[in-house]
Amino acid sequence: MSRPPAHLMWADALALMSRAEQLRRGFFQPVAAGWEPPVDLLETEGALVIVVALPGVAANDVELVVGGGEIAIQGLRRLPPALRSARVHRMELPQGRFERRVALPPGTFELSRRELADGCLTIVLRKVA
Template sequence: MRQALPHAWLLAEAIEWLQGAGRLQRQFFQLGRSGDLPLWEPPVDMFGNEQAICLLIALPGVAAERMDVRLEQQAVVVRGERSLAGHFAAGTILQLEIPYGRFERRVPLPYDDYRVADMVLQDGCLRLTLERMS
């Protein structure tokens, strides 16, 4: 077991690459969709135990009134829109890495009876705390 420890960095790096690839796939392979369908998915961190789940959803530049949070069939769904800031619209885009437009993220939950106990939008992240009802 002690011999495997020097190679632990390799596993950690592989996991990081896989997570990055998943984020890129969710973000960019949906850009061609049109209409009312979402164009991108925000990244989510989720922590929990048997009583509650806490989600941290990255939503840089999204105003609270431009999003909707719902509990639906054993999932939490966050929808909304990130608009291109008005003061940038007049200039030429030189680089655009932060996604704009409609977004939706559906996060499956391990159980189906939750209630939203706390919801805070701060520093570009939405923190949701869901308490298990049963």
Template sequence: MATDDLDSWMWAEAVARQERADRLQKQFFKRATPRPRRQWEPPVDLFETQDALYVIVALPGVSNATLTELEVRGDTLFVAGDRRVPTPGQEAVLHRLEIPHGHFERAVTLPWPRLAIAGHELKDGCLYLTLSKR
């Protein structure tokens, strides 16, 4: 084997190994994909009368300030916000955390088209919505 052929072969082998190392590095050290924002979905009750639809969304510990979305688009109601973990004090030791916290989103398909939010109230850990029929 000629020296030029050996040098070319070694160079080609080195380039191929570098490309493989780059691919492996990209495979194992790629950017972390963002975690989905939604962490929990609150339960919902729907009641219908002749004039309106009443929606109750269980949102313990959620205030108006942390409710970020409340909207009807088409035939879907969207409710979103955040529930922070309550901290009773610096000395508190957490033994159990069962009530959901963090960001929540809920999309509810409504049984009646073209509803509009006529009123809402956060009371007793629930969001009470009145959706008027048009």
């Protein structure tokens, strides 16, 4: 016995909504250190470029450690002081400590530049011969 098309469309819509919610939750993965920001890792001829989504994070609240074939990006996202006493109706951006460890491709790298702008931290690791 087949189900009417309306039931199939409803089941498909629910499945799509469930998948969209999974993707939204996966954007900021919770980890033991708090939360884990999403990262892009790109390679040019002379450098690795890492872009980390850190909305609302101050530059002096981010620490970088390069070594052992990886880079560790850690820090703190603070709720703005003016909002600390606000009543929360919905909060999807993670707060508190974060840490992200990214394995680097084979080679030797040194930190060349870091810049935090428009909610993204851009890290340039120069390839060392």
